[in-house]
Amino acid sequence: MATHEDDAGQSVPATPPGTATDGDGVARRRPLRERHVEETVEVAVPVRTAYNQWTQFKSFPRFSSVVLDVEQVRPTVTAWTIGYGPLRRRFAVEILEQDPDAYLAWRDLRQHPSHQGEVEFTPTRSGGTAITVRMYLEPRGAARVLTRSCRATRLTARLVRGELLNFKRFIEGLGQEGGAWRSTIRNGRVQHDHPEPPRSRVAQWPVG
């Protein structure tokens, strides 16, 4: 994870070479390679608040301009419906890694993922959070042809940036998270980290 420790022992986001921060708090970096997108936004809430709200995937349509619906199939699987104007697209996403208050990595569930990405949450010196989204796009079929140009990647970067800013306004406006999911995921599998697993949550008897 691209962080370093300051004298006070608080981690701050690394500033990779070639990046610049605008007045809007968004750090942008030229794509490392074709179809690689990376954007960072600093939000004025503690990392726990930002992370917790991010895990509430069903709330994304409340602030997003393109996410229309999110189904939480289970902790590691979500199905997203995105759209613009009359266009709609649904895709399922698998969360591969998740560490509370720190990190989340996902990939498109299809056999040949058309995109994958990661989000980092890093405390800032001011008590806020730097959220960095990295995405790698690998469109298939016609989409591959249509998005071959760098312009498509730039459009995606702009979209990610816009969404990050929407999230920033959302969580800063709320001031506190609307829920939380704080377990860990490793290799696509939830790691129960409570000494007593939630046995009472579902029926345990045999189902014929």
Next chain:
Amino acid sequence: MQNPSGEEPETALSVTPPKKWAAGVPAVVHALEYSLEQTSPKKTGVDLLTMNQVGGIDCPGCAWADPAPGRRHRNEYCENGAKHINDEATTRRVTAGFFREHSVSDLAGRSDMWLNQQGRLTEPMIKRPGSDHYEPINWNDALGVLARELKALASPDEAVFYTSGRASNEAAFVLQLFARAFGTNNLPDCSNMCHESSGFALSETLGTGKGTVSLDDLHHADLIFLVGQNPGTNHPRQLSALEEAKRNGGRIVAVNPLPEAGLRRFKNPQKPSGIIGRGTQIADRFLHIKPGGDLALFQALNRLLLEAEDVRPGTVLDHAFIDTHTSGFEEFAAHARTLDWDDVYAATGLTREEIEKVRDEVLRSERVIVCWAMGITQHKHGVPTIREIVNFLMLRGNLGRAGTGVCPVRGHSNVQGDRTMGIWEQMPDTFLDALREEFAFDPPRPHGLDSVNAIKAMREGRIKVFLALAGNFVRAAPDSEVTEEAMRSCRLTAHISTKLNRSHTVCGDTALILPTLGRTERDVQADGEQFVTVENSMSEVHTSQGRLEPASPLLLSEVAILCRLARHTLDGKADIPWETFEGDYGTIRDRISRVVAGFHDYNARVTRPGGFQLPNPVNEGVFPNKVGKALFTCNESVVPRAPKGHLLLQTLRSHDQWNTIPYTNNDRYRGIHGSRQVVLVNPADLTELGLTQGEHVDLVSVWADGTERRAEDFVIVPYPAAKGSAAAYYPETNVLVPLDSVADISNQPTSKGIVVRLEPLRGAR
């Protein structure tokens, strides 16, 4: 088609080549043809267009999950679902006049199909002791008769309360509550006869008796096994999920003794390619396995995976998963390496090359799902087979991740939900304690009777009263003659039913028919119009609400019948507001939310579009079994063998059939027309047995008790059944399944792998 009030038609057997694909335009034509024969175009339209839609009717045909709201087709049903729903919505009626015309003895001589075709039951009927006719009775008197018999019992354990998987969550909860407040855990259900082996195997190894996959998992799996199941006939909407998986690049391995049409190719009638194109190939690889050879197959695959790991250490097994989340790996691995390949060949009928090719498929796949049905569970070694499937999935970490898991495919639409609601004869103390807290009575703790043990108890005279909430127990149960004798020994039998079936004709001294509303019908109670809720195979809980006017103004809902019976019987025992429950099903759901784990805010959550999904512990990294980890097991090899001159019989449904009820005498996918009295046999076996196509035979089963069980006069049809096996229709051949022939551990009747001989009826043609 039957003339509803006429005689049994004579139809001649004709045989055509088996179909190589399922569904397509013929499925639409057959569905509409049957629907319009049963009911009006308007009712057909209302039923079909609301079936499996948000706020509509949950199809009672099977328990397959619906796509998410917004992703459902306008026509979200299959041929069999359409037939089933309109079979219920039929305009035909069974009235008091019908019972005056037909004695019980007369009805007992009729076929299952004829009985079903008479139409909907319309008013309560009673057969009094010594009478051979049902006669009308009003509801109050009918429930009074039943209550008096119950109260007169020497012990509550002299009563049995059977549930079929059509019953809603609300009805199931009320039934188990009534039975336990009355004082017994005698709650057998149809689960005892279909997926009991799955429940026991999965509970032991994973800590949950339920499947772990959702539709999105199936859509995105790299490799799907279909083992011992026939989706084209028994769960046709599964084919849409398999089609999606294929479209996403997934591959499918089908393992079955019969090369069923739905395992080969699917023509989706909702897509142009399914109407004018070739459709979608389903199985990329078909293993023509002998009945009961699945345990050996998965043991062989597991050994091959272990050996592949030996060759390329660290690349085949998911050590992180095995080390962190499982228990018993070392013992399992040592045991697996002792497998005898000759046993594998004998049990499966497969070659080493065929099995190794499947291993290669597995090694190429990051995400694997195994689906199975009664081709696995109904074997004597059904539980060990499913445990071995779990071993297989665990080796490469195919549990708890997206696109992986276990998928027991269930039949009845709410069979899973009924169990969740407490319909089980062995409910744990945690559930019974919750009932006690909620309703201020102490539920009985001794375990009750399952289906097989209930029949045995009836035979021994220990059961006096049998009440069935839906279903056709007599025909669903094994050892038909024994079961019928057991039922006839009861003092009173009562059935809550929508249509006539054989269980009404094989009855106790006193018999009651308690006619009820169907899924398609409006259910109006004191608090207004009601809906009920159900849970599908993928643990999604949602509503079901009919739109049609009831078949008769005298019909009561299942919930109403049970609540009124409870009031008649319990005389205020326990703090249970039966009248409130009957008037407003929401009050039942409120109580369920406090008793059954996972149902918090039930009323609020279930009315959201699509309802809600119960959590699955495996997918949350939890294995709540005895060891707290996913459990590897050591399972002894089994080689099912038939003595010389015998075959291993599996009973199965035809395509034109719903559970025990055939709609016609045809089975078009298998090319059988005009008769169900057929036995399908491999041509090579026929040659060895000296039998010929078209010959009439009796099927005689062989069992340790020496009793001769005989299914008479079946016609031999050469068919590509696995060598050494035969197949014939259920329920006609249930007579061959001994009551004592049950699966180890689960006590599920073994309707597969029955040793039979075919005795020619010389001169009969």
